[in-house]
Amino acid sequence: xxxxxxxxxxxxxxxxxxxxxxxxxxxxxxxxxxxxxxxxxxxxxxxxxxxxxxxxxxxxxxxxxxxxxxxxxxxxxxxxxxxxxxxxxxxxxxxxxxxxxxxxxxxxxxxxxxxxxxxxxxxxxxxxxxxxxxxxxxxxxxxxxxxxxxxxxxxxxxxxxxxxxxxxxxxxxxxxxxxxxxxxxxxxxxxxxxxxxxxxxxxxxxxxxxxxxxxxxxxxxxxxxxxxxxxxxxxxxxxxxxxxxxxxxxxxxxxxxxxxxxxxxxxxxxxxxxxxxxxxxxxxxxxxxxxxxxxxxxxxxxxxxxxxxxxxxxxxxxxxxxxxxxxxxxxxxxxxxxxxxxxxxxxxxxxxxxxxxxxxxxxxxxxxxxxxxxxxxxxxxxxxxxxxxxxxxxxxxxxxxxxxxxxxxxxxxxxxxxxxxxxxxxxxxxxxxxxxxxxxxxxxxxxxxxxxxxxxxxxxxxxxxxxxxxxxxxxxxxxxxxxxxxxxxxxxxxxxxxxxxxxxxxxxxxxxxxxxxxxxxxxxxxxxxxxxxxxxxxxxxxxxxxxxxxxxxxxxxxxxxxxxxxxxxxxxxxxxxxxxxxxxxxxxxxxxxxxxxxxxxxxxxxxxxxxxxxxxxxxxxxxxxxx
Amino acid sequence: xxxxxxxxxxxxxxxxxxxxxxxxxxxxxxxxxxxxxxxxxxxxxxxxxxxxxxxxxxxxxxxxxxxxxxxxxxxxxxxxxxxxxxxxxxxxxxxxxxxxxxxxxxxxxxxxxxxxxxxxxxxxxxxxxxxxxxxxxxx
Numbered sequence: 001x002x003x004x005x006x007x008x009x010x011x012x013x014x015x016x017x018x019x020x021x022x023x024x025x026x027x028x029x030x031x032x033x034x035x036x037x038x039x040x041x042x043x044x045x046x047x048x049x050x051x052x053x054x055x056x057x058x059x060x061x062x063x064x065x066x067x068x069x070x071x072x073x074x075x076x077x078x079x080x081x082x083x084x085x086x087x088x089x090x091x092x093x094x095x096x097x098x099x100x101x102x103x104x105x106x107x108x109x110x111x112x113x114x115x116x117x118x119x120x121x122x123x124x125x126x127x128x129x130x131x132x133x134x135x136x137x138x139x140x141x142x143x144x145x146x147x148x149x150x151x152x153x154x155x156x157x158x159x160x161x162x163x164x165x166x167x168x169x170x171x172x173x174x175x176x177x178x179x180x181x182x183x184x185x186x187x188x189x190x191x192x193x194x195x196x197x198x199x200x201x202x203x204x205x206x207x208x209x210x211x212x213x214x215x216x217x218x219x220x221x222x223x224x225x226x227x228x229x230x231x232x233x234x235x236x237x238x239x240x241x242x243x244x245x246x247x248x249x250x251x252x253x254x255x256x257x258x259x260x261x262x263x264x265x266x267x268x269x270x271x272x273x274x275x276x277x278x279x280x281x282x283x284x285x286x287x288x289x290x291x292x293x294x295x296x297x298x299x300x301x302x303x304x305x306x307x308x309x310x311x312x313x314x315x316x317x318x319x320x321x322x323x324x325x326x327x328x329x330x331x332x333x334x335x336x337x338x339x340x341x342x343x344x345x346x347x348x349x350x351x352x353x354x355x356x357x358x359x360x361x362x363x364x365x366x367x368x369x370x371x372x373x374x375x376x377x378x379x380x381x382x383x384x385x386x387x388x389x390x391x392x393x394x395x396x397x398x399x400x401x402x403x404x405x406x407x408x409x410x411x412x413x414x415x416x417x418x419x420x421x422x423x424x425x426x427x428x429x430x431x432x433x434x435x436x437x438x439x440x441x442x443x444x445x446x447x448x449x450x451x452x453x454x455x456x457x458x459x460x461x462x463x464x465x466x467x468x469x470x471x472x473x474x475x476x477x478x479x480x481x482x483x484x485x486x487x488x489x490x491x492x493x494x495x496x497x498x499x500x501x502x503x504x505x506x507x508x509x510x511x512x513x514x515x516x517x518x519x520x521x522x523x524x525x526x527x528x529x530x531x532x533x534x535x536x537x538x539x540x541x542x543x544x545x546x547x548x549x550x551x552x553x554x555x556x557x558x559x560x561x562x563x564x565x566x567x568x569x570x571x572x573x574x575x576x577x578x579x580x581x582x583x584x585x586x587x588x589x590x591x592x593x594x595x596x597x598x599x600x601x602x603x604x605x606x607x608x609x610x611x612x613x614x615x616x617x618x619x620x621x622x623x624x625x626x627x
Numbered sequence: 628x629x630x631x632x633x634x635x636x637x638x639x640x641x642x643x644x645x646x647x648x649x650x651x652x653x654x655x656x657x658x659x660x661x662x663x664x665x666x667x668x669x670x671x672x673x674x675x676x677x678x679x680x681x682x683x684x685x686x687x688x689x690x691x692x693x694x695x696x697x698x699x700x701x702x703x704x705x706x707x708x709x710x711x712x713x714x715x716x717x718x719x720x721x722x723x724x725x726x727x728x729x730x731x732x733x734x735x736x737x738x739x740x741x742x743x744x745x746x747x748x749x750x751x752x753x754x755x756x757x758x759x760x761x762x763x764x765x766x
Contacts, residue, residue, distance in 0.1 A: 358646065362646075365654060370654075373658060374662075386683065387663075395653065395654060395657055508697075564722075595718040
C-alpha cells in the first residue's frame, strides 16, 4: 500500500521534473554559456531516479502480492513463483508502459552524458524533443493507465498471470524489445534537433550511428526472443507466422536496418541527409504506432492486455501530434547540403546502399499493407478479412533473389566510384552455387525452378561472404559477420521450409502410429503436481527411418489461476534438426491430438540471428580501439 | 542544357515513382488473391453461390457435437441461428472445447459441410475473437 503511494507520487514528481527540465533547457539555450548547464544533467538524473523508484515500488508490490494495488490484483497470484511475480510487473499494460518510460528517461540521461563533444544547442534541442515524448508518456500513464490504482476492499487473492506468459524468454522479451523501440526515440529527437540546427553532417552521422546500432541490436534480439517463445510455447512449431503483432515489430526493424546503412553514407560522404532524417522519423513513428496497434486492442493477440478505447484515442492523438511536429520541423528547417553530392556514379558503395534501401522500403510496404489493410477494410466496410502467410511469401520471395545478389556484390564496391573486382571469382562462386543447389534440390521439391533460383542466390551470398571472412581486414569484420549471419539466416529458413515434415494424428495411450518414415508409440501418461499447475506428461517413443529411437515427453498443464490449459512441447534439438512433439486433449476423450514435426536447421536460425546482433555489437565498440 | 545534378535528380525521381507504382500495383494484385474472408454460419446459409476460395468460419462449438477418431475431429459451429458441420484433420489448439468460441479456416464443401485446414489458437479462455462475438450476437 505504502509502496503504491510512493510509486504514484514519484511518477508525479517525474512529470514535474519534465517541466523543470524544459524551463531550464530554454533558459540555457538562449544564454551564451559554453556547454550545457550542469543543472540540466542533475535534473535529468533526478527524473530518471523518480521513475526508477516508481518502477521499483511496483515490483515490490508484485513481490509482496499487495492486492490493494489493482494492477497486481489483475496480474498476479500468491502461488506464482517469485521470478514470474517480478516479470509480471511488465507482463501487463500499465507496468509495461512504466517500463517504456523508465527506458525513455534512462536513455535521455545517457544521451546527455555521451554527447559532450556535440554542439550545445543541438543537445538541448534533443532533450526538449525527448521531453515532449516523455511528457506524453507521463500523461498517458497518469491519466489512462495508472499502475497504482487502489482497490478497496482488498481482495484475498489475485487473478493470476496468463500462464503462457510465465516463461523465461518472455520475461526478458519486453525489456529487450523496449530498449530497441525507445532507442529509436533518441534517434528521432536528435535527428529533429540536428535538422533545426542544420547539423545533419558527417559528425552527426558518426555520433548518432552508435544509437542506431544499439537500437538495432536490441530490436533484433527482442524480436528473436519473441520468435523463440512462439516456437516452443504456442505449439505450432513455426518461428514466424506473419501475425500482425509480429509484423508490427518487423516494420521498425526494416526501416532501422535501412537507416543503419544510410548512416554509413552520411558519415562517409555527407549525402542523403533528408533521407536519413525521414528514415529516423519513420522508424520512431512505426515503433509508436506498433505500440498503438498492439495496445489499443485493434490487433488481437496475447499482447492485448485490455481494450479501453480511451487509451487507444490517447495514443492516436499523441502519435498525430508527434508526426505533425516532426513533419513541421522537417519542412521548416531542412536545408539540403549540396557540398559533396556532385560526384555520383552508378557503380559505387552509395548506390548499392540505395538499392538496399529500396528493397527495405519494398519489404516495408508489403508488411505495412498486409497488416493495415484488414483493419482499414473492417473500419470502412465492416468486412472481416485476414491476410495470411501466402501473401507475404508470394510478394517477398521473388524479390529476395535480386536482393541477395546485390548484397553479395554491394559491400565489395568502393565509395564514390568503383568497379567490380575479381569478376572471375564471383562467376565461379555463382556457378558453384547453382550447381550445388540443383544437386541438393533435384529430388526434394516440386517447385524446382523457383527454389533453385532462390537458394542459388542465397548460396552465392553465403560463399562470397565466407571468402570475405577469411581474407578480411579487421576494420570491416562487424559488417562481414552481420552479413554472414544474414546469409545463414536465409539459407536456414529456406531449407527449414523445404525439408520440414510433420505428422498430425489423434492417438490413444498404448497405440502406435506408423507411416513410411517414422513410428510413434504412445507409451503412457503420468500426472504431476506443481504449486501453480497440475500436469499430464505423455511418454512417446519415436523411431525414425534409420531405426533410431528417441523419447519425447510433451506436457499438458492445467494452471489453477487463471484456469487455462497449455501444452508444453518437448523439443529435442541437435545441430542438424529439431524434433518437436506437442500433444493436446480434445474433449474428455481418451484420444490425444498430437503433432510431431521434424524441423531441420532450427538451431541455425537462432544462431544466425545471434551472429547478426554480434556483428552489430562489434560495430558499436569498433571505433574505440581504432582511435 | 540541364546540369548533371538536375538530370540525376530527375532520373532518381522517375525511378522512385515507377517503383512505387509497380509496388502498389503488385501488392494490391496479390492482396486480392490472398485475403481470407470471415463468414458466420448464417452468412454461409444465405450465400447464393458457393465460393471455392479459402474462408474462415467462426462461432461457438456446439455442445455435445465434438467427435473424434484417429484421423479426424468432427464438430458443429453454431451462431445460435444457423450451424455448419466441420471436418478437420490437423492439430487442435489448447482452448478448443465445446461451448467455446472457435475460428476455423478451410473450404466449403456445400452450405452444410466445411472442411477445415486449420483451427486458430486462442490464448485466453475469456477471450473471444471480435469476429465471433459479432457472429453470435451479444451473447
